[in-house]
Amino acid sequence: MIALFLFLLAALTVTVPASDVSAHNILHHLNFLPLMMAGILFGVPGAAVASLLAGAVNAPLIAWHWSQWPLDAKDQIVELSIFSAAGLIAGYLSDRESAHRRMVEQTKQELEKVYLELRENVAHMKKTERLLAAGQLAASLAHEIRNPLASISGAAGILRRGAARPEYIEDSLHIIDLESQRLNKLLTGFLNFAKPRSLRLQGTDLDAILSSVASLASHAAETSRIALVHEKVAEIPEAECDPEQIRQVLLNLVLNAIEASPPGSTIRLRARAGTSGTRIEVEDAGTGIAEEIADRVFDPFFTTKPKGTGLGLAICSTIVTQHGGALSFNGNPGGGTTFCIELPRAREMTNGR
16 A cells, blocks of 8 residues: 555656746655655664665656756655655654563563462462471371370370279279260360351350450459459440450450469450551560460460360460451560450341351
8 A cells, every 4th residue: 555655656746737937846745655654664774775765766757857856866865865764754653662662561471470470389389388287287186186095095005905894893883984085175166166167146245245254254364363443434335246256265365364374363354446457455464475386376285284175275266357346465564365256237248157
């Protein structure tokens, strides 16, 4: 089409009478269009080819005009040179823009490839992490089950021999009973951790739950000669939560605080409104949590108690997470630890139904 345009302009230049100077000027200036189009569409090579074609097509006309109107011929040569230069410049810019577009497209493809690889790697890492966690849980559970099974096996061996004294038989039966209860408690805790029940959310007065927990734990606190104080704060908004599960979490935290605190100390329970929800705190006066085990406090089967299963805090953390909140702890300046439950506002709460 560009070549046809150039030939058409040359043909019109021959056809139009030489006396019509204005028409000839217009035809000469119209050569600008095909040369610019060639540069824009096909770059420098296209502009160069179009310039050579324009020169070849117009050369006979310029030669003829040179003998008749040399000034007009010189104007044509200057105009074609300027138009060709403009076409070449447009071609250069077009080539740069095309190269930039190709580079951007190549970069986009490379980024998409990297993104896909990254997503696959993340998915693989998550799968590996889940398998590793499952393996660690299985290993921990097997380790916790081994000790009671060994005690039960030993007691059963004494009974199997049949010649043991009555007091040994009684002790063996007692061991079997205690270790069976321990196994049942361990497996029940593991099932609660691995598959917690669905939440039954409802509007709940948190101060009422704190009062209930303080009442339930009062006997254990009195036995350990520890004061259990429920600090009431006015205007705590009603929370949407599962009251039974939050009560279970708080009771576990309070009983842990009683075990950690020395006689004559005080444990404080309080709830207060926060910027993003409600904050419940259980503050004890124990020796605190050592820095080297702080990262493992909520790990399943991790415990510092001689007879603990290590699932209490892990289950508490799971329940609070189900509510869309967070369970954390921090040391107190004067000693002891404060466990904090952050519950979000009702509209921010994860749907656990």
